[in-house]
Amino acid sequence: MLDINKAIESLNWDKEPKGLYEPIGYALASGGKRLRPTLAITAAEVIINGGLINGTVIDDVLPAALALEVFHNFTLLHDDVMDKARVRRGRPTVHVQWNENTAILSGDQMLIEAYKLLAQVPSNKVQRTLEMFNEMATGVCEGQQYDVDFEQANNVSIDDYMMMIEKKTSVLLAYAMQIAGYIAGATPAQQEALYRYGLHIGLAFQIQDDILDVYGDPKTFGKAIGGDICANKKTLLLLTAMESADGETKAELLQWLMAVGQDEQKIAAVTAIYNRLGVREKCEAVMEEHTAMALEQLDRLPRNEAAERLRELAERLATRKS
């Protein structure tokens, strides 16, 4: 089995000028789930017969899979500057470890490095791969901008929110699947199924994230419970509550949104409103819908051991506790 972490480690950042390349190595060495390249390689394995690894095909797909991981880490690097985040995966962020200018410039170079990896896919597939990758990258930047815009807006609808998380999170997973499938020789219908699988698990994943932030077990969930509530984040839970609350409950909710410095009471009160309105169940239903739509795509793909892993992944995401 291909070791994604090993492939990422084999990228060489021991180059001059060190001030440009060291932060890239640092950012990429910090681990993470490697979800995107894993999805890409699995998509390729689904397409090639029986899910067995065909060395040549995987060699063709690997540069694109790595490009997706490098791109993802580039977005984290620049997002951390914009959010002034100080810790990422248990270590100081690049702009804290070095400085902001380094995070900007090394981030730019990381984006260029992703395109360098893309240039390594088979010649006759570079153009279409580049187009899909550009489409994906544009979606991620647009999603980030909508996320920023929505923080200030007070008329964000559930549809707006779903569009935003689709762009910010899901298109990267969707194109990870499609690009890898395309390079591995998937038909257009298979490519679409792969794309939609990635899109829907991405949406399910993000919604589960919103739910866990309120209803997660503090022992297994990585972050403090209620963080989104304290920050007034327009999650699916809050937007669902706003849309389903009657006048009185809505007023109560709005009052709590304005509360400052009473975090514990605020979390308890807003959670109580969510419970009263059945927000958790409503959001879980939406999440399960997306999980089901992801699983449906598997009917349009070859049945093999790799496809089985996609099934398990979708089911695991929907029942995860952390």
Place this chain on the structure above:
Amino acid sequence: MLDINKAIESLNWDKEPKGLYEPIGYALASGGKRLRPTLAITAAEVIINGGLINGTVIDDVLPAALALEVFHNFTLLHDDVMDKARVRRGRPTVHVQWNENTAILSGDQMLIEAYKLLAQVPSNKVQRTLEMFNEMATGVCEGQQYDVDFEQANNVSIDDYMMMIEKKTSVLLAYAMQIAGYIAGATPAQQEALYRYGLHIGLAFQIQDDILDVYGDPKTFGKAIGGDICANKKTLLLLTAMESADGETKAELLQWLMAVGQDEQKIAAVTAIYNRLGVREKCEAVMEEHTAMALEQLDRLPRNEAAERLRELAERLATRKS
């Protein structure tokens, strides 16, 4: 004749989310010399017979020419954030007009937009074009990092400096020529000549910039004279002075470098040292050498009206006053 400005204006930035695309339109509408796409189109015209515009070839080259201009403006956008520059081409910079986060994110999207344009070159030429573009973009980021590193270093040699300006400024001009020539059907030898023409005019241009900062006519030179001296910038003039000064003059120069808040006297004193050491003449000789090397490349290219324009451009750069 192809109107570069019109082609740039025809790029559409009236898209959602406005917070992402408006700053891109703003940055690209601010004018500038459009040197890079002009060089690219001229290189293509040199290659296609007689320098006459062959519509098809220019259509093939145009997306790459525009990608180079979009890329160049992306670097200005992020550089202005890093340098905290407040004005660019007579208008507030993007991070002043909007904010830093906007400049970072819209800059990222601009880099992606450059790659979107690249994906439009003829299919069979995308991979090689992408490779050259990535090489160029990497050079620019490395050059920027060296520039930052050299500000702190006190053992920068003339060779270091030439390497830095080659990466930071010249490779973009060099690859503008080569990429366009490649797409227009240049032979490998012609591509190399185009590359080297761009490289050497870039170096000549940057050296002339250093000279004009001290010896320019305040009436025609856009900036205040002596800005580099006040900022202790390690220009070719300063590095040449350091390398050619004897012990006593070197000590005098170092003393002036430490002077703070006596700008007028500092400019006069350092200029006097430059004059004593013949620094201007030495730098002009280096600049003329690069101009000559650029002109030499024309012998390896078709002789036509477009090549004549390259000759004039190189000669004009060497004698420019602003």
